Amino acid sequence: MSAFLAYWLLQLQWVFFAYFIVISVAYLALHFISVTTTIRYMRDNRAPYLPRILPAYQPPISILIPAFNEEQSIVSTIHSVLRLDYPEFEIVVVNDGSNDETVARVIAAFAMVEFPEAYRQRLPTEPIRAIYASPRFPRLRMVDKDNGGKSDALNAGINCIRYPLFCAIDADCILNPGSLARVVRPFLDDSTTVASGGVVRVLNGCTVKNGFLEKVELPRRMLPLFQSVEYLRAFLFGRMGWSPMNALLVISGAFGVFYKEHVVAVGGYRTDTVGEDMDLVVRLHRRLRRSKRPYRITFVPDPICWTEVPTDVKSLMSQRIRWQRGLAESLVPNVRMMFSRRAGLIGFLALPFMIVFELLGPLVEVTGYVAMVTLWLLHLIPLQSFLVFLFLSIGMGILLSMNAIFLERLSFQMYPRVGQQLILFGAAVIENFGYRQMTTLFRLVGLIKWLFSGKARSDWGRIVRDGSWQRSAPDDADEPPATGIREAIDPTATGAHAARVEAAK
Amino acid sequence: MDFISGAAPVVVFAFFAGVAICALTLLMLLATIVMRMIALRTERIDAHAEALWKPILMAPGTAAVTGLPALHRRDVRGFIEAWNEAHEPLQGATTDRLAQIADKVGLQQQLCRFLDTHRFHHRVIAVMALGHLKSDESFKRVLPLLDDKSPIMSLCAARALLQIDPQSGVPKLIPLIVDRPYWSQGVVASILEETGAFAVGKRLTAATLHATSDVAPRMIRFLAGVDPKAAAPIIREALRSSLDTRIITTCLQAITDPTDLVYVRPLLTHSLWFVRMQAAATLGNLGVPGDETLLVGLLSDQQWWVRYRAAQALLKLSFITTEDARRIQQAQTDSYARDIIDHVLAEQTIEVAA
Numbered sequence: 001m002s003a004f005l006a007y008w009l010l011q012l013q014w015v016f017f018a019y020f021i022v023i024s025v026a027y028l029a030l031h032f033i034s035v036t037t038t039i040r041y042m043r044d045n046r047a048p049y050l051p052r053i054l055p056a057y058q059p060p061i062s063i064l065i066p067a068f069n070e071e072q073s074i075v076s077t078i079h080s081v082l083r084l085d086y087p088e089f090e091i092v093v094v095n096d097g098s099n100d101e102t103v104a105r106v107i108a109a110f111a112m113v114e115f116p117e118a119y120r121q122r123l124p125t126e127p128i129r130a131i132y133a134s135p136r137f138p139r140l141r142m143v144d145k146d147n148g149g150k151s152d153a154l155n156a157g158i159n160c161i162r163y164p165l166f167c168a169i170d171a172d173c174i175l176n177p178g179s180l181a182r183v184v185r186p187f188l189d190d191s192t193t194v195a196s197g198g199v200v201r202v203l204n205g206c207t208v209k210n211g212f213l214e215k216v217e218l219p220r221r222m223l224p225l226f227q228s229v230e231y232l233r234a235f236l237f238g239r240m241g242w243s244p245m246n247a248l249l250v251i252s253g254a255f256g257v258f259y260k261e262h263v264v265a266v267g268g269y270r271t272d273t274v275g276e277d278m279d280l281v282v283r284l285h286r287r288l289r290r291s292k293r294p295y296r297i298t299f300v301p302d303p304i305c306w307t308e309v310p311t312d313v314k315s316l317m318s319q320r321i322r323w324q325r326g327l328a329e330s331l332v333p334n335v336r337m338m339f340s341r342r343a344g345l346i347g348f349l350a351l352p353f354m355i356v357f358e359l360l361g362p363l364v365e366v367t368g369y370v371a372m373v374t375l376w377l378l379h380l381i382p383l384q385s386f387l388v389f390l391f392l393s394i395g396m397g398i399l400l401s402m403n404a405i406f407l408e409r410l411s412f413q414m415y416p417r418v419g420q421q422l423i424l425f426g427a428a429v430i431e432n433f434g435y436r437q438m439t440t441l442f443r444l445v446g447l448i449k450w451l452f453s454g455k456a457r458s459d460w461g462r463i464v465r466d467g468s469w470q471r472s473a474p475d476d477a478d479e480p481p482a483t484g485i486r487e488a489i490d491p492t493a494t495g496a497h498a499a500r501v502e503a504a505k
Numbered sequence: 506m507d508f509i510s511g512a513a514p515v516v517v518f519a520f521f522a523g524v525a526i527c528a529l530t531l532l533m534l535l536a537t538i539v540m541r542m543i544a545l546r547t548e549r550i551d552a553h554a555e556a557l558w559k560p561i562l563m564a565p566g567t568a569a570v571t572g573l574p575a576l577h578r579r580d581v582r583g584f585i586e587a588w589n590e591a592h593e594p595l596q597g598a599t600t601d602r603l604a605q606i607a608d609k610v611g612l613q614q615q616l617c618r619f620l621d622t623h624r625f626h627h628r629v630i631a632v633m634a635l636g637h638l639k640s641d642e643s644f645k646r647v648l649p650l651l652d653d654k655s656p657i658m659s660l661c662a663a664r665a666l667l668q669i670d671p672q673s674g675v676p677k678l679i680p681l682i683v684d685r686p687y688w689s690q691g692v693v694a695s696i697l698e699e700t701g702a703f704a705v706g707k708r709l710t711a712a713t714l715h716a717t718s719d720v721a722p723r724m725i726r727f728l729a730g731v732d733p734k735a736a737a738p739i740i741r742e743a744l745r746s747s748l749d750t751r752i753i754t755t756c757l758q759a760i761t762d763p764t765d766l767v768y769v770r771p772l773l774t775h776s777l778w779f780v781r782m783q784a785a786a787t788l789g790n791l792g793v794p795g796d797e798t799l800l801v802g803l804l805s806d807q808q809w810w811v812r813y814r815a816a817q818a819l820l821k822l823s824f825i826t827t828e829d830a831r832r833i834q835q836a837q838t839d840s841y842a843r844d845i846i847d848h849v850l851a852e853q854t855i856e857v858a859a
Binding site for chain 1: 508509512513515516519520522523526527529530533534536537538540541542544586625626629630633655656657660661664686687689690691692694695696698699730809812813841844845847848851852854855856858
């Protein structure tokens with residue numbers, strides 16, 4: 001029996017080796033594409049070369065902030081959104097049946113009053129309790145509804161919004177004043193754009209004042225620092241690499257802009273998944289590919305949104321399990337797109353890549369580690385081979401992280417000091433000795449949970465928040481300008497876009 | 506090397522692959538740090554140039570410029586950036602004074618040198634500066650850049666050409682506006698408005714009249730922005746005869762003459778909801794007594810947006826008061842119509858309070 005096992009474990013070595021080579025080549029290719037795309041993007045956006053776009057040509061946007069028990073951060077987030085440098089936008093906060101003081105705090109902070117909204121239910125949701133508007137901040141409204149999960153809250157928000165484009169953001173995110181203008185740019189440059197996302201960065205360690213990022217620093221604790229490197233990897237070449245091929249499968253739920261009518265056409269956010277953001281993007285691709293309509297789902301390398309990452313292992317585990325389940329729930333129902341001619345690069349590259357390397361990756365990696373250790377313990381491979389393969393695997397991990405740091409340098413240099421870059425490099429090295437293996441294990445647990453439990457419900461994925469960035473510079477709440485909605489506003493907004501959608505049909 | 510001597514070939518290969526990967530990693534780290542150091546040096550030089558030249562460039566007044574410092578080669582880029590920035594509308598410097606400074610430091614020669622480099626940033630800021638400089642001989646230098654494959658460069662060249670010589674630039678530019686949907690419409694509109702109706706109006710009108718239905722909506726929008734008077738007859742004709750809904754909705758947004766409402770009213774019963782919606786909104790802007798009856802009919806439309814815009818339009822009419830709106834509401838048998846009036850009245854109250 002042991003001879004049989006040993007034989008198969010030895011054969012598996014070759015499978016792992018081949019897998020390792022293929023994944024390394026794939027990541028290096030993505031890195032190459034990201035570098036060329038980023039260089040071109042930075043070249044064109046290094047300075048404001050062109051005259052300012054006339055406000056009439058910037059599409060108005062609805063900003064959706066779904067919230068569940070966000071009494072700590074919701075007021076600060078709304079203040080930060082109210083100060084965005086963008087000509088025309090409205091904010092719709094959706095309270096998903098919070099059982100804390102979320103609603104009361106928003107009502108008090110923004111002097112909100114109940115509003116007799118002629119609510120129209122295009123997407124089914126849990127019942128709406130009330131809708132509020134603010135006479136002091138006419139851009140702001142709040143939908144109070146029964147609890148139904150994040151997707152349900154987003155769908156209720158979509159039912160309420162006025163504008164053709166909407167931007168969904170997490171209630172605990174911090175934005176830059178120019179975030180919206182940057183992420184909307186693809187819609188202005190290419191009229192076939194249906195969704196766009198940008199880079200989400202780690203907020204831990206930074207300083208926030210009046211709802212805006214004042215000072216960018218690296219996290220001081222190891223766990224968030226490792227995640228800073230991970231975020232750079234995931235966004236700067238994970239996503240930038242797929243965008244030029246129009247094969248981007250994820251736009252972060254923390255900050256993404258979508259064309260409302262396309263989202264409604266695919267039925268809005270799915271409420272029976274924990275990965276509603278990725279699921280939506282995959283379904284958009286599927287529908288638009290099927291209709292043979294030209295479209296673009298795009299990604300900008302601008303750091304537009306900052307979010308706090310888990311600082312304790314328990315929260316990190318729950319987050320990664322949730323992400324892996326979300327990944328499985330988004331990919332598996334669309335597996336028929338794989339190798340379908342109609343699906344183009346999505347079917348031939350993006351989906352197989354995501355399934356083989358991202359979804360099944362943890363299984364292969366953990367099996368690989370276990371097999372190597374077992375073979376070494378059984379003296380079936382020499383220590384030398386074991387160490388060489390470990391060296392190769394860790395070396396590749398460090399190289400990929402270094403690629404991401406290099407891309408950060410090429411793009412927006414949010415960590416400009418040489419010291420910061422050395423710290424990032426140090427983290428890129430150290431994370432390979434324990435942290436990566438730990439997160440791989442969490443992802444494997446997520447995969448197993450997805451396999452053996454039923455469908456999940458879109459939830460809120462709570463993590464324990466450190467919040468030190470808020471303490472370090474308390475929000476002294478200078479009031480944002482109470483700019484009125486000109487919406488009544490601008491009837492052109494909806495008409496032109498509706499005409500465009502209709503024309504495309 | 507002893508460590509891998511006698512190992513299987515695959516292990517030897519893996520070992521050397523690992524070594525190569527480590528070397529590549531260190532090389533990238535080195536490249537990252539060196540690039541940062543170069544960037545720091547460049548930033549220092551630019552900051553020095555800016556600190557030296559910005560106060561001179563931004564200084565108010567029209568007196569003759571005397572006692573300028575020498576423009577060192579390494580400061581040229583910083584100078585051009587500051588010089589371009591000084592031309593932005595709110596910076597307050599007079600262009601005559603800036604032109605004098607440019608002349609004294611020999612900017613034209615420096616810009617020609619920058620245009621000949623392969624560095625994108627240098628070439629673009631040179632094109633921008635040539636536009637501000639308005640020197641006739643620059644026209645020929647900038648003209649080929651209209652065909653640059655970068656939309657940033659070609660749009661900057663278009664703007665510069667119109668700044669240098671609008672009469673010669675407009676005939677070159679208008680056909681490109683028609684042919685290049687990938688040029689940002691907001692930027693094109695901004696450039697056209699900056700140039701003004703006097704220089705652009707005639708050619709733009711002619712191009713709009715000959716535009717295909719694909720291009721016509723954006724051309725009408727550009728023309729309406731630059732020269733509403735020239736756009737009016739085209740809008741009228743399009744509303745009278747066009748069947749293309751994109752053209753119709755664009756015209757409905759651009760219409761300014763109440764006498765054209767005669768073409769708008771029939772569109773309130775159009776089969777497509779967004780045309781009805783847009784027609785209602787237009788009626789709200791320009792409507793006359795009697796139009797309220799037409800809008801009331803739309804309060805019960807099947808489409809939420811039509812009801813919403815009709816209610817807004819109703820309240821926008823100067824001769825309809827809040828009390829009139831309440832009376833209209835009470836007369837409605839359809840609950841959707843009553844609700845939408847409540848909604849819009851509440852919105853109006855909030856706007857007034859704001």
